[in-house]
Structures are given as C-alpha cells and as structure tokens.
Amino acid sequence: MRDWFVRHRIAAGIVAIVLVVAAATVYVVTTVRSQQPAAAAKGTPALTYVDNGGGQNLVTRIDKDGNRSTGDLKCLRVYTAGGTTVCLKMTLPGAYSATVIDKSGAEVKSVPLPGTPSRARVSASGRMVSWTVFVTGDSYLAPGGFSTRTGILDLKTGALVETLEGFATTIDGKAEDRTNENYWGVTFADDDNTFYATLGSGSTTWLVKGDFASRSMATARTGAECPSLSPDGTRVAYKKRGGRLGTWQLFVLDLAAGRETQLPGSDGVDDQAAWLDDATLAYAKARQGGAPTIFSSPADGSADPTELVPTASSPSP
Template sequence: MKARLWITLVAAVVLVAVAVGYTLHSARRVTATGAALTLDARALLFRAPDGRVTARSPDGQVTTGDRACDRFSAAAGTGLCLVATPGAVPTTTGIVLDGHLRETRRLQLPGIPSRAQVSPTGRFLSWTTFTTGDSYAASGTFSTATGILDARTGTFVVNIENLQLYVDGERYHAPDINVWGVTFAADDNTFYATLASRGRTYLVRGDFAEWSARTVRENVECPSLSPDGGRLAFKKRVGTGWRLYVLDLSTMAEHPLAESAEVDDQAVWFDDATVGYGRAGTVWTVPADGSGAPTRLVDGSSPAPHNGPNA
C-alpha cells in the first residue's frame, strides 16, 4: 500500500514538472511571435512553412508574426501579402502592409496567388495570379492576371495586359497574351516582365508613364532586377524544366547559376553579388556570377529581396 502511494506521488510530481516545462516552452515560443515583427531592413523576411511572415535577424534570432500569406514581398517598409480564398471560383486577397505589418489597403483579385513583388522604393506593388490552370508547366494551358498598384497615387490596374505591347519593334495584338512576373527598377517608372503569346515567351521592358512595353529577348521568365539595375536573374526553360540564369542587360550575355536543380520561382537579389530563391520549401542563396554552390538559409519561401541579412 505504501509502495503504491509512493509511486502515485512520484507520478504526480513528474506530471506537474512536464506541465510546467510545457508552459514555459509555450511562453518562450509566444514571446518570439506577434507585434514585435516589423519590416526591418536588417532582417531577412520570409514566409515560414506554416505561412506566417517571419524575420531572421543577422544574429540568427527568429521572430514569427501573426500575419499569414500564400505569397509575400516587402521593400522600403512596405509589404504585400497575397491570401488565397478557395471556392468554386478561387480568388485572391491582396493586403498592403505598413512597416509594422498593419493593413493599409485590401485588394480583391481574381485567381490563385503566384507572384508578389514590391518595388525598391516601396511605391509600386505587383502580383500575378493564375486565373485558369495552376502552373506555368504546361505551356498554353494556363492564363494569368498581373496587376500593379501605385501606392502613392492610388492607381490600381487589375490586369496589365492592356499595355501597348511591341514585339520586335512592331505594335502587337493577340488574343492569348499573358504577362507575369513583374520586377521594378529604382526610378519608379521602368519595369520588366514576361510576355507569352503564340507559343513564344519574351522578356519585355516596360515604361509605366507611357503604359507600354517592348520585347528585349526570348526565353526569359520571372525576371528579377539587380540592385545596381544592370542585370536580371531569371528562370530559363532548359529541356522540360527551368534553370536559374543571370542576364547582363548591357551586353545581353547570360550565364547559368550554380544551382543545378530545377527552380520554379521568381528569384530575388540579396545584394549585387547574391541571388536568393525558394526551392522545395527552403530559401537558398547562390553567387550571382555563376561560381560557388547553393547555400541553404531557412525553411520557408518568399524571401523579401531588399531586406536580406546584408542590407
């Protein structure tokens, strides 16, 4: 009887200890989440595996917020969070965020989230959604809607396919035009994007003030402009998949990056020497000059291009 009582008391003590330990662990976990998260230029911002916006400081401290996104981008204290709304006709909610991840504007968009981008100055925000199909993998079977918001003037374009398009210098019209993967220059006017039509894919250079875009070259998808404005990281179709490349805009010379695996993402620049991207649920970086090897950073996706650890 005494032995049984002693065992019961020991078990109770163990259970209490476990409960206290779990409570302390939970408390520590909670202190790393919530309102402390900001769009700090000294932190790497990304989307955690559970969808929540997360920051990793240069010393390795990780802070996870309460804001969950399906796609995310941030620059210059402005964020863009895309959230899918399932249904018979799927839609996307675009949420514009301030430096403390507070909502400043909400946009109702067609389709399923695919790409998000904020310009270096934070003035322009762009997104791409799939309105039919769910990937770029099967050419000709998908349709996209790409929009732009001018946060300064409030100008909101749901789909930029009404751009004045020029292919090889000639005004271009076609019923199957798709434009996606916008990237912005620092002048708050120039942008690059992908144009697909009639089985061909082009890089186009756009002028926001003129509302026009002209082809630069073929076989460039999801471009990302370097901070110095002189190069584009992009994905290039090689065989049946995509490889990451960098294009020098002054010479039109291109070279592959050291990532040998297929990457279906719009790459970002951490600085003029480093390209980042998401692959298989992990954020990676690789040297922009084609040397070295990929470096794993964190589990997650949607790394913010101008908020990297070297900012």
C-alpha cells in the same frame, strides 16, 4: 522503534516524491525547449518569407543576427521593401486579395484578385506594388494552357492597373496586339516607372521592359521568365529552360554586356528569385516529395546553393 521507522519511511517517501517531481520538471522543460524552433545561424541573410510548416503560411522574418520572429499575418505570397508589404492571401474559399500593409502594420489598400496568387513584388522605395495570379490552371508546364493576370498599383498616385494586357506592346520591334498574351512576374527599377516582366504567347516567352507612365512594353530577350532586377539595376535574374532535360534553371543577365551566367544547382526552380543584396539571390525550390525549401546562391554563379529555410517559400529581403 516502530514510530521511528514510520516517521523515517514517511520522510523517505516525501523525498522520493520531490525527486520524481523534480525529474519530471527537468524532463518537461527539456522537452519543451527541444520543441521550440532554433534561431537561425548568425550570418544568414536577413529575409522575410512564408513559413509553410503545418499549412499555416505564417509570414516570418529572420534578421541579420539570425533571430527569427513570426507574427499573425498569413499569406500565400509575400514581399516586403521600402516599408511596404504586399500579402496575397485567401479571403474566402476560392477568393483572394492583394493586401498592402505599411511599416506600422496598418492595412492601406486591399485589391480583390481574379485567381490564385502566384507572384508578388514591391519596388525598393515601397511605392510600386505588383502581383500575378493564375486565372485558370495552376502550372507553367503547358505553354498556352494557362491564363494569368498581372496588376500594378502606384501607392503615391493611387493608379491601379488591373492587367498589363492593355499596355501597348512591341514584340521584336513590331507593334503587336495578340489575343493570347499572358504577363507575369513584374520587377521594378529604382525610378518607380521602369519595370521588367514576362510575356508569354503561344509557345514563346519574352523578357519585356516596360514603362508604367506611358503604359508600354517592348521585348528585350526570348526564353526568360520571372525576372528580378538587381538592387544596382545592372543585372536581371530569371529562370529559363536549359540543360539536357530542359528543366528550369536560374540565370543572371548583365544588361550592359548582354552576358548570361547560369547559377549551378538551380535545376528545377519554379520561382521568381529575390535579391537579398547585390551579390545574393534567394529562391524557393521544391524538394523530392513536394515541400519547398528556400535556398540562396551567389549571383556570379561561383558556388552551389546554400539551404536557408526548409518548408518555406516566397523569400524577400
């Protein structure tokens, strides 16, 4: 009888161990699954962005089916179009570069940058690349209190313009040669020659229209910053001061009609918006506490923003 109890006690112990291991396995698998990032919901516009979670700054892509993929590329600012990606990144402490990558993932050009990355753009064809950096200071908050450098690279010809300050500029119809000019936030037209940018001088900012071939620019409107030309070339989105508190807000300008549309819920935006398609804009805006979040807004101002990706910045289509 004693042997029977011993045998059955051992068997019961083995069964108990198996049950504990099985339960632990279920717990571990369930926990790991819960810790894995969920795929974005279907219907989310396809976009590339910088994932700022954990300070990793990994470039991430969400496709039109909501599937999320992350590689090894780390950027402070990124933009992708026409098979070309420009990645503004830190190479050494205090040193930065604009790295151009083709659709195969190969690096085709690297340009040293004279300051902290701020803005990046690629033309729709992938031929023209631009970047803006802060040379001194790190904020737009004090007009005249910062210095920028904006460069443009033509991948087809190899022409590199390290700063737009050498372009001939016409301000309000008069040729100007000011010593305190700053340019930032380039956006390209589909002819790979025409571009828009911001000119800041003293306490005034202008939207400028430029011609890369002739190395010239002319002011088109005051108060606009960080322009973004729509894919169909008919509208420009930009931020400007507005509202009772004078915060930055997003506006869309109809170039033919000269009519501005304010985008509701965009108060406090400090970004160069990106067109995900002809009807949708994406931009990053810092939440309370400082973490950036990517939102989208209808370009016609018909609805409030929709949150796309938390703890993320630098959206591009």
